[in-house]
Amino acid sequence: MTKIQSRHGFQSCSDCPIKYRAVCSKCDADELGLLENIKYYRSFDAGQPILFSGDPLQFVASVVSGVATMTQTLPDGRIQMVGLLLPSDFIGRPGREIVSYDVTATSDVTLCCFRRHPFEQLIATTPHIGQRLLEMSLDELDVAREWMMLLGRKTAREKITSLLALIARRNAALVQHPLSDGMSFELPISRETMANYLGLTIETVSRQMTALKREGLITMAGNRGVAVPDLAALMLETGDDADGTALL
Amino acid sequence: MTKIQSRHGFQSCSDCPIKYRAVCSKCDADELGLLENIKYYRSFDAGQPILFSGDPLQFVASVVSGVATMTQTLPDGRIQMVGLLLPSDFIGRPGREIVSYDVTATSDVTLCCFRRHPFEQLIATTPHIGQRLLEMSLDELDVAREWMMLLGRKTAREKITSLLALIARRNAALVQHPLSDGMSFELPISRETMANYLGLTIETVSRQMTALKREGLITMAGNRGVAVPDLAALMLETGDDADGTALL
DNA sequence: CGAAGGTTTGAGGTCATTCAATTACAGTGG
DNA sequence: CCACTGTAATTGAATGACCTCAAACCTTCG
Numbered sequence: 001m002t003k004i005q006s007r008h009g010f011q012s013c014s015d016c017p018i019k020y021r022a023v024c025s026k027c028d029a030d031e032l033g034l035l036e037n038i039k040y041y042r043s044f045d046a047g048q049p050i051l052f053s054g055d056p057l058q059f060v061a062s063v064v065s066g067v068a069t070m071t072q073t074l075p076d077g078r079i080q081m082v083g084l085l086l087p088s089d090f091i092g093r094p095g096r097e098i099v100s101y102d103v104t105a106t107s108d109v110t111l112c113c114f115r116r117h118p119f120e121q122l123i124a125t126t127p128h129i130g131q132r133l134l135e136m137s138l139d140e141l142d143v144a145r146e147w148m149m150l151l152g153r154k155t156a157r158e159k160i161t162s163l164l165a166l167i168a169r170r171n172a173a174l175v176q177h178p179l180s181d182g183m184s185f186e187l188p189i190s191r192e193t194m195a196n197y198l199g200l201t202i203e204t205v206s207r208q209m210t211a212l213k214r215e216g217l218i219t220m221a222g223n224r225g226v227a228v229p230d231l232a233a234l235m236l237e238t239g240d241d242a243d244g245t246a247l248l
Numbered sequence: 249m250t251k252i253q254s255r256h257g258f259q260s261c262s263d264c265p266i267k268y269r270a271v272c273s274k275c276d277a278d279e280l281g282l283l284e285n286i287k288y289y290r291s292f293d294a295g296q297p298i299l300f301s302g303d304p305l306q307f308v309a310s311v312v313s314g315v316a317t318m319t320q321t322l323p324d325g326r327i328q329m330v331g332l333l334l335p336s337d338f339i340g341r342p343g344r345e346i347v348s349y350d351v352t353a354t355s356d357v358t359l360c361c362f363r364r365h366p367f368e369q370l371i372a373t374t375p376h377i378g379q380r381l382l383e384m385s386l387d388e389l390d391v392a393r394e395w396m397m398l399l400g401r402k403t404a405r406e407k408i409t410s411l412l413a414l415i416a417r418r419n420a421a422l423v424q425h426p427l428s429d430g431m432s433f434e435l436p437i438s439r440e441t442m443a444n445y446l447g448l449t450i451e452t453v454s455r456q457m458t459a460l461k462r463e464g465l466i467t468m469a470g471n472r473g474v475a476v477p478d479l480a481a482l483m484l485e486t487g488d489d490a491d492g493t494a495l496l
Numbered sequence: 497c498g499a500a501g502g503t504t505t506g507a508g509g510t511c512a513t514t515c516a517a518t519t520a521c522a523g524t525g526g
Numbered sequence: 527c528c529a530c531t532g533t534a535a536t537t538g539a540a541t542g543a544c545c546t547c548a549a550a551c552c553t554t555c556g
Contacts, residue, residue: 070393072393072394072397074397074401074402074487074488075487075488075489076487078401078487079401080396080397080400080401082393082396082397083393093386093390094386095383095386100390100393101393123379123382124379127375127378130375130378130379130382131371131372131378133382134378134381134382134385135343137382137385137386137389138341138342138343138385140389141385141388141389141392142341142348144389144392144393144396145318145320145330145331145348145349145392146320147396148328148330148392148395148396148399149320149322149328149330151396151399151400151447152328152399152446152447153322153326153327153328153447154322155543155544156543156544190502190503191502191503191504192502192503198400199399199400199401200544200545201544201545201546202502202503202504203503203504203505203544203545203546204543204544204545205503206503206504206505207504207505207544209503209504210504210505222553223502223503223552223553239322239323239324239326240322240323241323403511403512404511404512438534438535439534439535439536440534440535448512448513449512449513449514450534450535450536451512451513451514451515451535451536451537452511452512452513453535454535454536454537455512455536455537457535457536458536458537470521471520471521471534471535
């Protein structure tokens with residue numbers, strides 16, 4: 001009797017690709033067992049909504065794979081991204097009845113969901129979950145604050161180069177390669193999503209990308225492929241310190 | 249033998265003005281006792297720095313009274329405020345060796361400080377502190393995200409009116425009065441601080457304040473006194489939904 | 497191959513900034 | 527109490543960065 005391979009390609013917590021970083025990463029075997037009782041996987045196609053602001057919050061979740069965005073919308077339709085959700089990131093807020101933000105899948109996404117009420121009780125009873133969630137929340141706060149600096153004070157060009165540097169850095173970490181000149185990566189998000197991240201319009205994003213191309217700071221392969229011949233030169237344009245410690 | 253009244257006007261946790269909201273608010277008597285062992289009060293005059301970005305983080309603290317700001321600075325001197333610290337707010341990050349932001353007293357400030365290492369151990373051993381800190385961090389994240397929307401997408405006028413609405417709301421909560429037409433309050437921060445909060449220049453802040461005055465949306469008594477004849481009219485200018493749920 | 501969506505490019509306008517000068521304010525000492 | 531001084535705030539004119547609106551151009555996928 002063979003096991004049926006699930007859509008996301010793994011079965012249990014022990015195989016989970018995000019087990020070292022997710023909200024459950026500090027849990028021992030017993031605690032993981034409790035979590036398994038209340039968890040289930042859900043998948044979303046690229047472009048699909050995951051949560052709507054204002055709806056009741058039924059579950060919290062970890063992003064297992066894919067990219068999702070948290071956005072807020074003003075009554076007249078202006079959109080600002082307030083969170084970029086990557087594998088191991090946490091969705092939802094324990095103790096909150098109502099969803100506060102729109103969450104949308106930007107690529108195909110797999111979530112590890114926990115029903116909210118049981119999860120809240122686990123937080124109260126098993127310290128490791130709450131501790132990890134605290135760590136993650138404090139990290140997110142730091143990210144949010146860097147982002148506020150970007151939104152409030154940086155120029156369009158600095159915003160774009162900061163984002164490129166962020167993606168390059170994250171990509172390097174993911175592939176376990178150090179940052180290096182000539183490195184290349186795929187943009188995980190569209191121009192529109194970039195614009196909503198940076199507090200710019202699509203057109204301004206496009207123009208700045210073109211300018212960076214023209215000046216040789218980046219080269220592009222299609223709309224999503226980016227190569228960086230001289231990393232230090234790109235970092236210089238972010239407005240941050242040379243070492244680029246700033247954005248994460 | 250009479251007790252010497254301390255500078256901040258109270259002696260112990262039982263008298264503490266922020267005991268219902270601070271990081272210690274969930275602690276029982278035993279836990280408070282442990283905290284008392286590692287705590288001490290410090291006061292700062294208006295304008296004084298409290299923490300410098302890059303310095304070792306020796307203590308964490310609760311704001312007992314006064315107003316402080318958390319700011320980040322780019323190498324060329326641009327400043328963005330990333331946190332407004334009011335009574336009961338928490339300063340510092342457990343688990344972090346180095347201070348990440350400049351913290352400055354905007355008014356005279358009194359802090360209830362805890363040495364960092366013992367405090368971190370308390371988090372590990374007494375669940376109530378960690379739980380409360382998690383709640384507070386999640387609240388701060390929501391605030392930071394509202395703020396990101398403001399910085400990324402709102403116009404100068406919307407930024408100013410949003411800030412006024414925020415202060416009005418917070419003031420009403422403090423004085424235990426409901427929001428009402430004709431209410432008045434003191435701005436706790438200068439024009440420059442407002443500008444750093446909103447991602448604007450001083451001049452733009454000033455111009456927008458003047459415009460609101462001219463249009464009768466606010467009236468001013470000196471540079472800091474604000475009265476709002478028609479609250480709904482002001483809220484309409486924030487860009488948020490009519491009920492103004494948005495900014496906290 | 498054609499359609500649809502995403503992206504780029506262009507021209508023109510607007511809002512916030514910059515730089516500079518003036519005015520109000522608060523604290524100090526006479 | 528009032529002039530004095532330094533800081534904070536306002537006002538003005540001009541510039542410039544980013545936006546808006548519109549059209550053309552790629553790509554990707556059926």
